[in-house]
Amino acid sequence: MSGSSGGGIPKEYVINRLITFVITVWIAATLIWIIPRLSPVDPAEVMLGRMASGGAFVEGSDQILAQLRERFGLNEPLWMQYLLYLRSILTFDFGLSAASFPTPVAALIWQALPWTLGLMLLSVIITFIIGNALGAFMVWERTPKVWKVVIPSMMIFTAIPPILSGLLLLYLFSIKMRQWTGNEFFFPLTGSYGLNVEPGWTLEFAQSVAYHGTLPALSIILVTFGFWTLGMRGLMITVQGEDYVNLAKAKGLKPRYILYKYMVRNAILPQVTAFALKIGLLVSGQILVERIFSYNGMGKLLYDAILDQDFSVIQGVSFIIILMTAASVFIVDLIYPLIDPRIRQSTEKAA
Amino acid sequence: MADTANTPNVTATTDSEAAGVVDTSTAGGRFNRFDNPWLNPKLIWGVSILLFIIVMGMIGQFIWNTDLVFTGSTPLKLPPVGFENLRGQGGVGDYPMGTDGAGRDLMALLIVGTPNTLMIGAIASLIGMSTGIFLGFSAGFIGGRTDDVIRILSDVMITIPPLLILVVFQSAFGDVSLIMMSVLIAGFMWQSPTRLIRAQVLSMRESGYVKMAQLSGASTMHIMFGEMMPNLVPYLFGSFIANVTTAIVTAVGLEVLGLGPQRIPTLGRVIYDAINSGALIQNLWWWWGLPTALLAIMFIALLLVNLGLDEVSNPRLRKV
Numbered sequence: 001m002s003g004s005s006g007g008g009i010p011k012e013y014v015i016n017r018l019i020t021f022v023i024t025v026w027i028a029a030t031l032i033w034i035i036p037r038l039s040p041v042d043p044a045e046v047m048l049g050r051m052a053s054g055g056a057f058v059e060g061s062d063q064i065l066a067q068l069r070e071r072f073g074l075n076e077p078l079w080m081q082y083l084l085y086l087r088s089i090l091t092f093d094f095g096l097s098a099a100s101f102p103t104p105v106a107a108l109i110w111q112a113l114p115w116t117l118g119l120m121l122l123s124v125i126i127t128f129i130i131g132n133a134l135g136a137f138m139v140w141e142r143t144p145k146v147w148k149v150v151i152p153s154m155m156i157f158t159a160i161p162p163i164l165s166g167l168l169l170l171y172l173f174s175i176k177m178r179q180w181t182g183n184e185f186f187f188p189l190t191g192s193y194g195l196n197v198e199p200g201w202t203l204e205f206a207q208s209v210a211y212h213g214t215l216p217a218l219s220i221i222l223v224t225f226g227f228w229t230l231g232m233r234g235l236m237i238t239v240q241g242e243d244y245v246n247l248a249k250a251k252g253l254k255p256r257y258i259l260y261k262y263m264v265r266n267a268i269l270p271q272v273t274a275f276a277l278k279i280g281l282l283v284s285g286q287i288l289v290e291r292i293f294s295y296n297g298m299g300k301l302l303y304d305a306i307l308d309q310d311f312s313v314i315q316g317v318s319f320i321i322i323l324m325t326a327a328s329v330f331i332v333d334l335i336y337p338l339i340d341p342r343i344r345q346s347t348e349k350a351a
Numbered sequence: 352m353a354d355t356a357n358t359p360n361v362t363a364t365t366d367s368e369a370a371g372v373v374d375t376s377t378a379g380g381r382f383n384r385f386d387n388p389w390l391n392p393k394l395i396w397g398v399s400i401l402l403f404i405i406v407m408g409m410i411g412q413f414i415w416n417t418d419l420v421f422t423g424s425t426p427l428k429l430p431p432v433g434f435e436n437l438r439g440q441g442g443v444g445d446y447p448m449g450t451d452g453a454g455r456d457l458m459a460l461l462i463v464g465t466p467n468t469l470m471i472g473a474i475a476s477l478i479g480m481s482t483g484i485f486l487g488f489s490a491g492f493i494g495g496r497t498d499d500v501i502r503i504l505s506d507v508m509i510t511i512p513p514l515l516i517l518v519v520f521q522s523a524f525g526d527v528s529l530i531m532m533s534v535l536i537a538g539f540m541w542q543s544p545t546r547l548i549r550a551q552v553l554s555m556r557e558s559g560y561v562k563m564a565q566l567s568g569a570s571t572m573h574i575m576f577g578e579m580m581p582n583l584v585p586y587l588f589g590s591f592i593a594n595v596t597t598a599i600v601t602a603v604g605l606e607v608l609g610l611g612p613q614r615i616p617t618l619g620r621v622i623y624d625a626i627n628s629g630a631l632i633q634n635l636w637w638w639w640g641l642p643t644a645l646l647a648i649m650f651i652a653l654l655l656v657n658l659g660l661d662e663v664s665n666p667r668l669r670k671v
Contacts, residue, residue: 019503020503020506020507023503023507024507024510024511027507027508027511028511028516031511031516031519032516032519035516035519035520035523036519036523038523039523039524040524155654155658156651156654158654159596159647159650159651159653159654160646160647160650160651161600161603161604161646161650163603163604163607164643164646164647167622167626167631167639167643168643170631171631171636171640175631175632175634189632230658234661234665276509276510277509277543279510279512280509280510280511280512280513281512281597281600283512283514283515284512284513284514284515284600284601284604285600285604287514287515287604288514288604288607288608291607291608292626302518302608303608303609306518306522306608306609306610307609309522311522311523314518314519314522315519317515318515318516318518318519321512321515322510322511322512322515322516325510325511325512326510326511329510
């Protein structure tokens with residue numbers, strides 16, 4: 001860390017990452033555009049058919065059909081449709097929702113997005129900290145013996161996807177506990193805040209949000225921290241054998257100091273990149289957890305859209321979530337050289 | 352993005368094995384260098400549980416009446432033997448694991464659904480794996496433009512959450528078959544093997560024995576599959592198992608959202624039906640609980656296999 005030579009991150013690195021980000025978003029957008037076109041059935045017809053079979057008469061069905069046909073583009077040449085689509089999707093214009101016609105899809109998404117983002121940031125940060133700390137302590141030779149037994153047995157949870165842990169927690173803490181203890185003390189079944197509180201920047205609302213968010217967050221944290229723990233364990237074992245750790249010990253530095261400044265600091269770096277590999281699964285997991293807990297986020301929006309066959313919403317939600325995922329990977333990539341000077345040096349050398 | 356995220360390379364770990372032996376051999380000599388690393392307890396347990404589930408599925412098809420998976424073939428909402436439901440009915444020996452809200456026998460559902468779920472995972476992972484081996488070797492060995500394209504493509508595709516693209520796909524296409532579903536999921540299973548193998552091939556390409564083989568005039572094919580491949584076997588197995596897990600998680604996720612095969616019983620589909628019929632609130636715990644528990648056991652077994660394989664490929668992990 002000899003000062004951040006020449007003002008931090010090298011340009012080629014940033015451009016490289018930016019290109020990957022743009023390609024990711026472009027491929028995702030293209031896939032979402034191509035897939036319905038490959039389908040042997042006309043999604044617009046299917047959607048209306050399902051809606052009609054559900055409710056006998058669909059109010060304003062001509063309008064919806066026209067709107068859908070325009071979106072799936074039947075009047076323009078194919079390349080023109082594609083360009084128009086790219087333009088509209090980049091301006092976050094996903095058309096109108098068929099299920100709650102004529103609300104714009106974008107409006108539905110902006111309502112749901114803060115909930116998903118909040119829940120995700122919170123659980124990812126907590127998971128990352130807990131997971132890496134446990135992984136480090138699993139290897140550290142001064143960890144009490146008890147922990148060396150307890151931590152590995154906690155790894156069992158790692159195997160279970162968040163949707164199953166969500167089901168179990170929901171059953172245990174919202175249903176069973178209520179029955180056993182009498183009443184209303186335990187966690188709520190559905191929603192992201194109570195029906196009797198007004199959304200706003202009040203303490204009451206914040207309490208309600210925390211109360212409703214605990215179980216969903218817990219079911220994600222419980223089953224995802226193990227990924228980081230296992231990764232950290234492997235890395236710590238590798239670091240443990242390094243010469244500089246032995247030298248630090250020989251110098252008589254405090255064990256705690258060696259743990260944080262020499263071992264964890266080096267082992268944590270690949271963990272940050274592992275984040276990029278894991279985020280796709282995290283996002284999917286959270287969407288399903290939201291569905292289980294009827295949390296008012298993107299997951300519930302998506303699930304409702306699937307039930308209603310509301311294709312524009314499905315498209316919009318998928319695109320926004322993929323955009324979010326790609327953006328967070330991009331941000332992690334940008335932060336990475338700041339904590340690992342070797343990236344800066346290697347790219348400088350290559351240049 | 353460092354390609355070798357959680358996998359220190361082969362040569363480095365075997366070289367420094369000797370150093371590791373000295374300080375941290377706390378396991379009471381359970382592993383010494385003459386033990387067969389493939390016989391570690393995690394691997395054995397994991398494989399046995401998985402085999403048990405598969406065998407039970409196969410035997411079950413013969414000894415149990417699988418026609419009971421059809422709607423209305425049994426009384427509704429009967430609990431497993433030894434329990435009572437809210438109406439005070441006890442379990443019946445004919446339907447030992449209870450029945451669901453649409454008159455299907457849970458035992459039959461599990462017997463038919465479990466192999467289906469495992470099959471989706473295995474097929475998706477196999478296709479993804481083969482693609483990954485091919486692309487990874489090409490990228491690492493040919494290099495240049497090919498490498499750039501493959502690297503960027505796998506970097507890009509690893510970021511996109513499979514669930515979302517598949518949701519778009521299935522809501523556009525409607526019903527899909529089991530095989531179709533596996534193939535679709537396989538489209539998202541090739542990235543991590545590709546990256547893993549590419550990284551390993553890049554580091555192995557410079558090693559002594561590969562140089563030796565090149566000098567002695569061995570063909571590229573022979574070097575790739577005769578010389579390098581055997582060293583990658585534990586990694587390949589590990590990656591395969593990890594992919595099976597991911598594929599099953601994705602499949603179950605889709606099924607729980609109400610997508611996936613509509614008429615074929617799978618574990619995820621049973622859970623979807625249960626949640627949608629309010630089984631949680633009606634206290635029909637066996638309806639969603641049994642498939643959940645079975646899936647959990649399956650995932651734990653897969654994890655154990657994966658941890659066991661990690662110990663095979665990274666000797667340092669054995670000592671802690």
